[in-house]
Each structure stands twice: as C-alpha cells, then as structure tokens.
Amino acid sequence: MPSNPAQAAPAIPLFEPEIAGNEWRYVKECLDTGWVSSVGPYVDRFEAAMAAQAGCRHAVATTSGTAALHVALLVAGVQPDDEVIVSGLTFVAPANAIKYVGAHPVFIDAEPEYWQMDVDLLERFVTTGCRVTGGQLRNVTTGRRVRAIVAVHVLGHPCDMDRITALARRHELAVIEDASESLGATYRGRPVGQLGDIACFSFNGSKIVTSGGGGMITTNHASWAGRAKHLTTQAKSDPIEYVHDDIGYNYRLTNVQAAIGLAQLERLPEFVARKRAIAAKYAAAALPGVRVQPEAPWAEATWWLCTVLINKDATGTDSRAVLARLAAAGVQARPLWHPVPGLAMYRDCQVLGGEVMERLYREALSLPSSTALQPAHQDRVIAALRDAVTANAANSR
Incomplete structure (x- = not known):
C-alpha cells in the first residue's frame, strides 16, 4: 500500500476537455456523410455560431489560433519592417505571428492589478515615443512605421479595450484582439471578439471550447473577412481552375473539428x-x-x-x-x-x-x-x- 494517500489518488490535471454534449452525434454525422475534410456544413455552422457569439457579422475558421493571428495581421495591412505593439505577458504565439509577416514586435508590460496590457505605457509609447511623418505613425527610435496593436486578453480577462481603441483611432492603428484564452469573457457587457477591428480565437485542447485544435477570426469588416477566407484557402482565385493570385495558406479547419467545436460552443x-x-x-x-x-x-x-x-x-x-x-x-x-x-x-x-x-x-x-x-x-x-x-x-x- 502506498505510504502517501495523496499519491494513491488520481492526479488532478491542470485542464482537460469536457466531452459530454453533441460531439459524438455531430462527428458521427460527418463520418456517415463523408464530410470529413476542410469543407462541409459544420464549418459553415461553426463560423456562423462564432460570429453570433462575438456579436460580429463575419467569422472565418482556421487551423489554429496562431494561424488566425497570422492572417489577421495580413488583412490588417501589416507589411514587412512595420512595427506591431503587443502585450509582453503572453504565450509566444502573437509575437511569432508578427515575425511571420516580417514585422517587428514592440512589447508593452502588463499593469500590476489585473495583469493586462498597461495602457498608460502604451499611450506613453504612442504619444512620446512616436511621431507622425508623411501621414504615418513612426517609432522615433527605429524610424519604422507602427501599424497595429495586438491586445492579448490574458488568462480569460479582457484588456481595457475602450482606452486601447480610442488611442488606436487617434493614430490610425488597427486593433487585433487576441482572445485565444478568453472566449465567453465580456468587457462592459460586450463579448470579446467585437472590441477591435478583428479578433482571433483558439480551440486548442486546453481552451474553454475545444475542437481538438483550430482557431477563428471574427470581424465586422466584410472585405477583411473575405480576404481572410481567401488567404486561408491557398488564395485560389478560380472555382474550377487551379489559379492562385497571392501567397496563400492551408489554414482550413476540418468539418470534423468544426463539428466538435460547435457542440462545445453550444455549452x-x-x-x-x-x-x-x-x-x-x-x-x-x-x-x-x-x-x-x-x-x-x-x-x-x-x-x-x-x-x-x-x-x-x-x-x-x-x-x-x-x-x-x-x-x-x-x-x-x-x-x-x-x-x-x-x-x-x-x-x-x-x-x-x-x-x-x-x-x-x-x-x-x-x-x-x-x-x-x-x-x-x-x-x-x-x-x-x-x-x-x-x-x-x-x-x-
């Protein structure tokens, strides 16, 4: 008999998914109908349900939260050698996504009370560390154009988005919400996912809603959503011919994953x-x-x-x-x-x-x-x- 009763008891994991809703039924439908790959009715239903949850007009499914961030930066107009302001207290994904597009992160510390992006530091950087040159906001130290803010809602708690978006509007910066950890959270009664120009979610196995892996983009900008869908499907420009008009990506969520995600989102x-x-x-x-x-x-x-x-x-x-x-x-x-x-x-x-x-x-x-x-x-x-x-x-x- 083990000498330590605590060691005899099952280990308590940090997180584990709860599969107790319609997941089995929806996945069986995918298998029964043959819709198992990157198109299918559950992809459409999951996108529509996520758009409704975020209070947005558009949603685009992706293979991961990181893929969503990558595409969001592209559709927001971030170019190589631009700078993007981002939370320093975060999983590494948003910084990596900034690097994927050839841009440079500028990190903002967390504030000590709620652990979100310190908006006072953000404002100090934008107002005193940057200047407008040729109609563009540029970093005084590097001379690079500052193009966007990635506000990470850390550990399920929203950033102070009214202050962030007001500052961004004054300086014509795009605002990207990284809501990977915060699906279901609200800010002043509004759900995360609608608080900036575009938002990104993750459905990794550890998240509050999982599809086994996957992500989602939400936005109210129709053109941004259309370009995101285009880029995530290899930028194929002809419905029949294999003609592509941009560097695209295979960032498509499968119908089976979307079925799991929809069942989870219902709960x-x-x-x-x-x-x-x-x-x-x-x-x-x-x-x-x-x-x-x-x-x-x-x-x-x-x-x-x-x-x-x-x-x-x-x-x-x-x-x-x-x-x-x-x-x-x-x-x-x-x-x-x-x-x-x-x-x-x-x-x-x-x-x-x-x-x-x-x-x-x-x-x-x-x-x-x-x-x-x-x-x-x-x-x-x-x-x-x-x-x-x-x-x-x-x-x-």
Whole structure:
C-alpha cells in the first residue's frame, strides 16, 4: 500500500476537455456523410455560431489560433519592417505571428492589478515615443512605421479595450484582439471578439471550447473577412481552375473539428459559469500569502486558468517550490509564460516596462481549472496548496 494517500489518488490535471454534449452525434454525422475534410456544413455552422457569439457579422475558421493571428495581421495591412505593439505577458504565439509577416514586435508590460496590457505605457509609447511623418505613425527610435496593436486578453480577462481603441483611432492603428484564452469573457457587457477591428480565437485542447485544435477570426469588416477566407484557402482565385493570385495558406479547419467545436460552443454559458465558480472557490479559500488574479470592475472574466500569486515574504517559500510540492501531491499546476521579450529571438526588440511581467513570471502559478473539475478534487487542490505554502513555517516549528 502506498505510504502517501495523496499519491494513491488520481492526479488532478491542470485542464482537460469536457466531452459530454453533441460531439459524438455531430462527428458521427460527418463520418456517415463523408464530410470529413476542410469543407462541409459544420464549418459553415461553426463560423456562423462564432460570429453570433462575438456579436460580429463575419467569422472565418482556421487551423489554429496562431494561424488566425497570422492572417489577421495580413488583412490588417501589416507589411514587412512595420512595427506591431503587443502585450509582453503572453504565450509566444502573437509575437511569432508578427515575425511571420516580417514585422517587428514592440512589447508593452502588463499593469500590476489585473495583469493586462498597461495602457498608460502604451499611450506613453504612442504619444512620446512616436511621431507622425508623411501621414504615418513612426517609432522615433527605429524610424519604422507602427501599424497595429495586438491586445492579448490574458488568462480569460479582457484588456481595457475602450482606452486601447480610442488611442488606436487617434493614430490610425488597427486593433487585433487576441482572445485565444478568453472566449465567453465580456468587457462592459460586450463579448470579446467585437472590441477591435478583428479578433482571433483558439480551440486548442486546453481552451474553454475545444475542437481538438483550430482557431477563428471574427470581424465586422466584410472585405477583411473575405480576404481572410481567401488567404486561408491557398488564395485560389478560380472555382474550377487551379489559379492562385497571392501567397496563400492551408489554414482550413476540418468539418470534423468544426463539428466538435460547435457542440462545445453550444455549452459555452455553462462552461463559463463553472470556470467562474471554480475561481470564486479558490479565492474564498483565502490561503495565507496566496492572491487570486483580481477581476476589473469593467470585466467579466472566464478564468480560463485560475492563477494565483505566491507571496514569498508571507509564505517563506517561492512559487517553484510550491509547484514541486503540488506535483508531489498529485496536483498539476504551472507557472506563467516566460516574458516574451526575454526569449532569445526577441531580446533585441523594444520593451516598455518589464518589471510586472518578470514578477508575475516569478510568483504566479495556474491551478487546475477544468470545467469538469469536481468539488472534491478542487478541495484536494486547495488542501495541497495550503500545505505547500505553509510547509516552511511548519518545518521551522
């Protein structure tokens, strides 16, 4: 018999998809009808449902959230050697997508309260670090044209989009929402996906809605949606002949994936409610030296991954030690992303601020947040976290 009961219990994953709706029925229909590849009725239905969810007129399915970002930058008019302002606290995908189009990221630190793009730093860069030359906004330091802002809604919490879009309009910058982690979140009562010029979503296995892999673009610009559809289908310009008029991409979501995604999307309100209840329970535990990511008064977050700060001064231990203790107790957690400007391929890029994202990288841990997380399992997580943050104090007695 194992000496540690916690090790005998099944491990609690950070996230896992919940397949309990119409997924089996819709996929069987794809198999029964032969619509299994990159066209089919479920692609159309999924796009229409996502457009409705975002409150937009158009949606274009893609193979991933990264592909969606790549195409969004292209249809927004970003050119090689342009600069694109982007959140520094993020998964690496938006920075990589900027590089795909030959542009250069300018990183903006997170603000310390809600961990979203620091709009004060953004405004400082645009108003004092740039100037208008020949009708174009250019970076004073590099001389490059600044073309767009990619605002990442981090961990299911929206950025302060009214301030970002107002600044962008004054300086004729395109606004791209990276809503990969935030499907179902709202900003001042409006869903993410309609708050900028164009938005991108991800349906990776870890996301609140999954299609096993895939992404989506939403926009109210008909011409942008049309060009996005064109580029994601290899830029084929003739319905019969194999004639192409641009460098296109095989970024087409399959009908089988779209069927899974649609079935998941049908349960989005339920999934959001569960995520919010999970985050509320973590916050209510009020563990010493542990602080759950706050929610801004203008936001309703989905808490894609409920994330906490470990205060080393209060607990006598750091986040990596807590991470190891949780793993030993059968609880999967993970740190936040390494700040993208500190990665080897981005160290030469301009950064505004940086202290907040560095601190969050050192102190933050994401906790199990699956929609299927059972109350008893969450109780185990909380107990393991309590033991992990108090271990040093207990050992010193």
